[in-house]
Amino acid sequence: MKRLISLIVALIFLFVSPMAHLSSAESVERSVNETSGRVIVKMQSFQGITRLLKAGATVLAEKEKLVSLKKPVNQSMSAFLKELEKRPGVLYAEPDYKLTRSVIPNDVKYREQWHHQTIQSERAWDVTMGSNQTIVAVIDDGMDMKHPDLKNNIVKPYNVLTKNAKIPVGEHGTHVGGIIAASANNRIGGSGVAPGVKVMPINVFEDDAAYISEIIQGIEYAVKNGADILNMSLGMEFYSRALNEAVQAAHKKGTVIIAAAGNTGSYLINYPAGYQNVISVGATTQYDVMARYSNYGKTVDILAPGTDVLSTLPNGKYGAYSGTSMASPVVAGVAALIWSKEPKLTNAQVEYRLLQTAAKLKNPRTGKLYEYPRVDAAKALKYHLLASPKVTDITDKHSKVSLSYSSAFRGTISVTANGKTVKKAVNHGTAFKTAIEIGKQAAGRKITIKLIDREGNESWPVTKTVKDVTAPNAPKVQAVADNSTAISGTAEAASLITVKKGKTTVVSGKADKAGKFTLKLKSKQKAGTALTVTAADQAKNVSKEAKVVVKDKTPPALAQISKITASTTKVTGKTEARAKVILKVGGKSIAKTVKAGKDGKFSVKISKQKAGTTIHLYLTDEAGNQSKAIKRKVLKK
CATH class of the missing domain: 2.60.40.2550 (Immunoglobulin-like)
Known part of the structure; x- marks a missing residue:
């Protein structure tokens, strides 16, 4: 019988009584969206309004002294508002916002799903509720494929144990699947974070445990069958090289991998969450603080609601469970929304978006920020990836980073070098070129450049490695005599030392890490012979020649x-x-x-x-x- 290595379902979820049903009702509310490019101006009086009218202003309410004005295309909203408020007779100016119907599902239990309010799902859904082209694989204990809130969103189910599509009705997997993609607006149950995407249920469990080999098969099946995101609300405290290799292979093929951080309330690393290229998710409570049961430590990346999360259960039921098992699919759902909105993003860009837009939370006990942010669906969906600037090569002789941008940009250029960040404010109505002083940097150092506009959107960071174009100093060579059997000296560490007589190479070899070298001669050199010694670094920059004349140290012989x-x-x-x-x-x-x-x-x-x-x-x-x-x-x- 093969040895069983248990992967416990991200610690046992905390069972609670199912929440009470709400009456079915379709809610319609209004929320503020992005500005349409117009402003509203409140005047003290209508004296001086002539200029605004000439600029195309429309009188909205003469009694309230309100006018509407279109924002110039080449000016930011904040700058235009400041300019207006400086004018005589202007009491205030504000954006003329567009109002739209907010997406609030009519599902009867939606109001009980507190996690949607915390991560601002409704604002995210104003952008997208998910695309059916985006697939999230749920590697778990199966799923109720007939559940009314899941049956329309399931694709390519697979049972690793039986090698077919017949999967067990797993309680844990059903709950996880519902958190990700329970159907919205069907007047039953609740809603998933990404109700428009597809879930791929993959069973790897037999009772309460699974072999590592079966987890690996589940990962391979998911990737082979088009899963964009892998959710693994499971874990163990033991490192597995084989499982790690499977995870890294999946990431290399472009998937986003998300896993539960564990529920021991300790610093222990939970695998696969602890592997590189896996987003490890800790849990928060309804009070938007980190749950005491959630694991913490250097491998945790992000937090998400995980306590009393209402979702689907087998046989058409619903219930609230707690654990990082519940937090992980919340993040998987937000990742699915991001990819649904921008399907051309890479997995690294989706991961970056999740972490960069997450909300910083304060620890109520210490007053300090938690080390890990909490996922924010609204910010993740509002955010859009700016085009990256073109950055010229950086060498160890330059002290500036030169870059260009092909369109208008108003915001900040951020350059990080040697752990220090230099920022430069930019306000260009057209394409531009600029240079930022960062001081001379050592060859091989990584320099990261990104744009951040006034709305907080960022470009994908451009990373440049400082090129080595500086030749090493000429080697320092010890005296060489006609009875010498080797040539010794010092030069740049690990440089290639070449000794020549005219154009002929006498000997060559590498200096050590300390820069010392001793090169054995094949034959002794005649007194008076002129030798040249150079050092070439790893970038093949060659030093100036060190010139050496072979000294006569051999007494005359009687012929x-x-x-x-x-x-x-x-x-x-x-x-x-x-x-x-x-x-x-x-x-x-x-x-x-x-x-x-x-x-x-x-x-x-x-x-x-x-x-x-x-x-x-x-x-x-x-x-x-x-x-x-x-x-x-x-x-x-």
Whole structure:
């Protein structure tokens, strides 16, 4: 029997009694949308209104002294309002907002779903309630596919255990599926966060546990069958390399992966939520504070409502459960709304949107902000991705970031380098170019540039790596002699050292991390040879040449010498060119010092020496190197 590794359903959800039904009624309310580009101006009197009328103003109510005016195309709303309020006789100016019918589902239990008010689902639904082209895979314990609030939103169900579409009616999976995509406006139950998207129920559980291998199969099925988002309201405290590899492979193929952070109220990491490229979701309560049962720690990314969340249950029922299992599908639903609105976004961009637009919450016990923000559907849907600026390459010689933008922009350019952010306000009615001072940056450093407009919308960050265009300093080389077997010195760390004689490479090799190098020579170099030594960094920038002349450190050698006898008065021989020749007996010179010619030949006059006498011959070259005594015995004849 194979070993079972339990994946407990993100700790046991807290059961509560089902909430009471509300009477079915269709609610219609009004909410404020974006401005239409017009303003309303309240005047102190109608004196001075002539200029406004010439600019196209319309009198709305003469008695109340109200006029309406169109905002100039090339001016921001805030700037135009400030300009108007500075004018004499203007009491105030405000945007002429458009009002529309707000999307409030007629589902009888909708009012009991407090999480929608917290994450501002209604404002998000003014943009989209989700596209049926967006699919969220629910890897769980099955789902009630006949539930009236789910049956129209289910696609490609799969049971990993039986390898077919017959999945069990899982209580947990049904609740999770309803949080994501329960149907809206069908006058029953409640509504999912993204009621217009599709859910793909995938069963991996047998009773209360599942094999890691079955979770992996569920992930692979979801990706292969077109799931955009994976929700995994399950977890364990054990790291699995195989599960992590499956998760990373799914992310690489473009899916957004969302998982429950765990319900032990501890710092423990819950997997798969703890893996990289997985959005780990903690839970909040109705008071918009972090739930005590929710796990916390460095792997948690975002919070979402998770306490007493009303959703679907098997057999057409509804109930409220608590846990990070409930918080995770709330975030999955918001991710589905984002992708429904902007289907061309990448998974990284959807993840970025979720985190960047999330609301910061204050811890009531400490008064400080929580480390993790809470998902905000309205902001996530209001937000739109700005076009990224074109940024020129940045080198370690430049102290500025230069960029251009192809359209009008009013807002802030943010440049982050070395952990510090520099911001520059921009107000251009047309395309523009600009440069921002950031100081010289080290090669290899990452520089991130993004635009943030006045409404808080951001461009996808452009990241540039500082290019290394600065050549290393010339190497410092130790003296090289004609008896050296290696060349040593210091240069830029890990640089490639090349030693040349003319155009011929003598030897090459790398400096170590400390910049030290010792390169073994294949053969000794002749004294007087000119060598050049350069260092090339990893960017192939080459230093200036360090010039080295091989020093003469080798004493002259005696090539030949004539026979010395008792009657010899002249000694001849051959040695190194221009070397001095000294002859001694018993430490005293027996002849004048002579110098060998250019050809190395020498001739020394001596007085006759007795047979058997030992003559010591010394050779000294022009570099001052002196040979050891060369001994010759005087022969009889």
